[in-house]
Amino acid sequence: MAVFTEVGRDEAADLMQRLGLGELVDLRGILGGIENTNYFVTTERDGERREWVLTLFERLTHAQLPFYLYLMQHLAAKGIPVPDPQADAHGEILHTVCGKPAAVVNRLPGASVLDPTPAHCRQLGALLARMHLAGQDYDREQPNLRGLAWWNETVPVILPHLEPAQAALLTAELAYQNHIAATPAYQGLPRGPVHADLFRDNALFEDDRLSGVFDFYFAGCDTWLFDLAVCLNDWCIDLTSGAADPARTHALLEAYESVRPLTAAERALLPAMRRAGALRFWISRLWDWYLPRPAAALQPHDPTHFERVLRARLAEC
Numbered sequence: 537m538a539v540f541t542e543v544g545r546d547e548a549a550d551l552m553q554r555l556g557l558g559e560l561v562d563l564r565g566i567l568g569g570i571e572n573t574n575y576f577v578t579t580e581r582d583g584e585r586r587e588w589v590l591t592l593f594e595r596l597t598h599a600q601l602p603f604y605l606y607l608m609q610h611l612a613a614k615g616i617p618v619p620d621p622q623a624d625a626h627g628e629i630l631h632t633v634c635g636k637p638a639a640v641v642n643r644l645p646g647a648s649v650l651d652p653t654p655a656h657c658r659q660l661g662a663l664l665a666r667m668h669l670a671g672q673d674y675d676r677e678q679p680n681l682r683g684l685a686w687w688n689e690t691v692p693v694i695l696p697h698l699e700p701a702q703a704a705l706l707t708a709e710l711a712y713q714n715h716i717a718a719t720p721a722y723q724g725l726p727r728g729p730v731h732a733d734l735f736r737d738n739a740l741f742e743d744d745r746l747s748g749v750f751d752f753y754f755a756g757c758d759t760w761l762f763d764l765a766v767c768l769n770d771w772c773i774d775l776t777s778g779a780a781d782p783a784r785t786h787a788l789l790e791a792y793e794s795v796r797p798l799t800a801a802e803r804a805l806l807p808a809m810r811r812a813g814a815l816r817f818w819i820s821r822l823w824d825w826y827l828p829r830p831a832a833a834l835q836p837h838d839p840t841h842f843e844r845v846l847r848a849r850l851a852e853c
C-alpha cells in the first residue's frame with residue numbers, strides 16, 4: 537500500500553463538505569499505486585452514498601498539476617470515461633490537504649483485468665485513439681516530464697548501480713533514442729496530450745466492458761505513437777518473457793486504427809517508439825528501486841521486467 541501521508545477523518549470530512557459532496561461516511565487508504573497517496577472516500581448526500589478518490593500528490597507540484605486535472609476535466613466533458621476532478625464553490629479543482637496538493641475525483645466502476653484477451657485490447661485501442669482525438673483542442677501545454685530530458689538526467693544517476701551488460705544496454709539505447717528524437721521523421725509525428733502510463737492496472741472493466749481509465753499523473757504533451765507504444769508494451773506482451781502476443785497486438789492496433797489510422801511515418805517509427813516505451817519504464821523502475829522514497833508501505837516494481845521488454849523489442853528489430 538502506498539500511503540505516504542496519513543489523512544485524518546476530520547480533514548477529509550472538511551474537504552468533502554467544501555466540495556459540496558456531502559457527509560463523510562468512510563475513508564480507506566488504497567492498496568496499490570506507487571506515486572501518490574490515495575484514499576477511497578464514501579460520502580452521503582440527500583440519502584445517497586457516493587464514492588470518490590482523494591489523491592495527495594507526493595512529487596508533483598501545485599504548478600504542474602493543473603495540466604493533468606484540467607486534461608481529465610476536458611476529456612470527461614467529451615465523454616471519455618476518465619475521472620472528473622471536483623470543484624469547490626470558486627470552481628477550483630486543485631486543493632490542499634495536509635499541506636500537499638490534492639484532488640478529489642469520482643470513483644470509476646469496475647476492476648482491472650490483469651490478464652487481458654484480444655477483446656479487452658480492442659476496447660483499449662479504440663479508447664486510446666478517441667482520447668488522442670479528444671485531446672487535440674486541449675489548450676494547456678506541459679511536456680512529458682518522464683520524457684527524453686528526464687531519461688538523459690536520470691541514467692547517469694542509476695548507471696553506477698548496474699551490471700556492466702545492463703549499463704551498456706541502457707547507454708546504447710539512450711543514445712539511439714537521442715538520435716531518433718533528432719530526426720525530421722520523429723519531429724513531424726502527430727502529437728498532443730497523452731496518458732503515457734496506460735498500463736493494465738490503470739484501466740477498469742465492468743462485465744468485460746471498458747468502464748474507464750485513470751491515473752493521468754504521468755500525462756504530458758508527447759507523440760501519440762509513444763502513448764500507443766506504451767500500451768502495446770504492457771497490454772500485448774507475455775509478462776514473463778516480454779515477447780509480443782500477435783493476437784492482442786493485432787487487436788489493439790486494428791481498433792486504434794479504426795478510429796485514427798496511423799501515418800506512414802508512424803508505422804515506420806513504431807518499433808523505435810516501442811523501444812522508447814520500454815526504456816522509459818526501465819529507467820523509472822531502476823530509479824525507484826535504487827533511490828526509493830519513504831512510504832508507509834511501498835513495493836517498487838521489478839526493473840528487470842522492462843529490461844526483458846527492451847531486449848525483446850530489440851530482438852524484433
Ligand SMILES: Nc1ncnc2c1ncn2[C@@H]1O[C@H](COP(=O)(O)OP(=O)(O)O)[C@@H](O)[C@H]1O
Pocket residue numbers: 538566567568569570571572573574589619641642643644645737750751753
Ligand atoms: N478514479 C478512480 N476510480 C477507481 N479506482 C481508482 C481511481 N483512482 C485510483 N483508483 C484505485 O487506486 C489505485 C491506485 O491508484 P493509482 O492512480 O494507480 O496510484 P499511483 O498514482 O500512486 O500509482 C488503483 O489501482 C485503483 O484501484
Ligand SMILES: N[C@@H](CCOP(=O)(O)O)C(=O)O
Pocket residue numbers: 568569570571733735737738751817820821837
Ligand atoms: N506503470 C508504471 C508505474 C507507474 O505506477 P502507477 O501505479 O502510477 O501506474 C510501471 O509499471 O512501472
